[in-house]
Amino acid sequence: MATPPVTEMSERAREIFRLVVEGYLESGQPVGSKALAQDDAVNLSPASIRSVLADLEATGVLAAPHTSAGRMPTEIGLRLFVDGMMQMAEPSQAERNAIERRLNEPGPIEQALEATSAMLSDLSGAAGMVMVPSREPRLAQISLVPLGQGRALAVLVGEDGAIENRVLEVGNTPANILEQVSNYISARLPGRTLADASALMRQEIADGKSALDSASQDLVERGLAVWTEDASKRPVLIVRGQANLLDESAIGDLDRVRSLLDDLENKQSVADLLENAREAEATRIFIGAENRLFALSGSSVIASPYRDREGKVVGVLGVIGPTRLNYARVVPMVDFTARSLGKLIG
Incomplete structure (x- = not known):
């Protein structure tokens, strides 16, 4: 038998169905005819209630998990209730x-x-x-801080105040070169996503418009590659x-x-x-x-x-x-x- 829309249920079937679903959602347990008969909203004998429950079960909106255990909504019944009967309770x-x-x-x-x-x-x-969020954050600043032993800490600051730290292998790059690279990247970061800033700097380097030497250019390339890869792995x-x-x-x-x-x-x-x-x-x-x-x-x-x-x-x-x-x-x-x-x- 096809599942009837709510509008095609009789008034008493609709009321009993609602009470069964609401009772189940509240307790997690099947709802029996005895409990329904005690509800002031149902003016029917237990026998009449059982007859309505049997009809609702036949349509597929209710199920009895065990003999004499009462009824609970099926997934079809839950969908019917959610789409056609549920009264939203707005947050206080x-x-x-x-x-x-x-x-x-x-x-x-x-x-x-x-x-x-x-x-x-x-x-x-x-x-x-x-x-x-699928959207990349927009960046504000970057600093490269020497850590010794051929490494540097890259501190990446977003416009929203978020801070991310990355450890980079920089070899024997002097501190003044790290500062030069920091200034170069920071001048091109504000308001841009990492991908946008990366594309701009690579284009400048490729066009020979960058004042950075080859060692610094390599550091920029490797640094941006590490950050981009990290972002994709979040x-x-x-x-x-x-x-x-x-x-x-x-x-x-x-x-x-x-x-x-x-x-x-x-x-x-x-x-x-x-x-x-x-x-x-x-x-x-x-x-x-x-x-x-x-x-x-x-x-x-x-x-x-x-x-x-x-x-x-x-x-x-x-x-x-x-x-x-x-x-x-x-x-x-x-x-x-x-x-x-x-x-x-x-």
């Missing part, structure tokens, strides 16, 4: 203030991304995920709160949780999933087997793109957990966090 002003305060703590953008992932985990009771995904997935309800479903944790170890695959949400205008919800990656673990993902002040998508954030996530609360929380992070990325 206190929650909004807490999110914005956490994101606006001083520090580099990587620290804000870490905080975002941890915060989403705390708010949802699941694992929080943030994709690192983690694409920050995941925090995996321990939340090992709550009491997971004890009877350890295989599913183990499968989910294994999936999260493959961060590139999870990042590929989040890429599907990049072009979405609003928060997207992936429930269980709707996504191939989490088909075995039966998990749900709530993801939202975050944009810079020009409206360009620079990353995706979200949460992942069991299908009994509190969608009504988590969806608007993810959406608000994405908008707040976008303001910070600017």
Whole structure:
């Protein structure tokens, strides 16, 4: 039998379906006819309730995991509920203030991304995920500091205040040459991404417009190559709160949780999933087997793109957990966090 849209359910079937889903999402346990009969919103006998539950099970929106254990929504039923019945619970002003305060703590953008992932985990009771912005940071300054033994410390400063350190092999390059190279690169860095600055300097060197000697030119080339390679190897995904997935309800479903944790170890695959949400205008919800990656673990993902002040998508954030996530609360929380992070990325 085909799954009916919410509008085609009878009023009493719709009410019982809603109560079963909400009860399951709150407790993680199947909901029985006895519990439903005690609800003031249901004015039916236990026998009539059981008849409605059987009809809903026949359509595929509810399932009985064990005999006489009550009913719980299937993944199809969850999708039906999320798309057609769920009432969003917008974040309170206190929650909004807490999110914005956490994101606006001083520090580099990587620290804000870490905080975002941890915060989403705390708010949802699941694992929080943030994709690192695909946009390269714009640079402000570089300094090369001699360390001795043929090495130098490259200190790279971004316009956003982020600082990155790299150790370079410089051979017997004198300190005054390191300073000359620092000044040359810094004069061409401001407002440019590393790739842009690299292209400009290589072109100047190739055209003979650089005042640097050959040794200094080689140092510039090697230094830029190291930074560019490092940037490409940065983690694409920050995941925090995996321990939340090992709550009491997971004890009877350890295989599913183990499968989910294994999936999260493959961060590139999870990042590929989040890429599907990049072009979405609003928060997207992936429930269980709707996504191939989490088909075995039966998990749900709530993801939202975050944009810079020009409206360009620079990353995706979200949460992942069991299908009994509190969608009504988590969806608007993810959406608000994405908008707040976008303001910070600017």
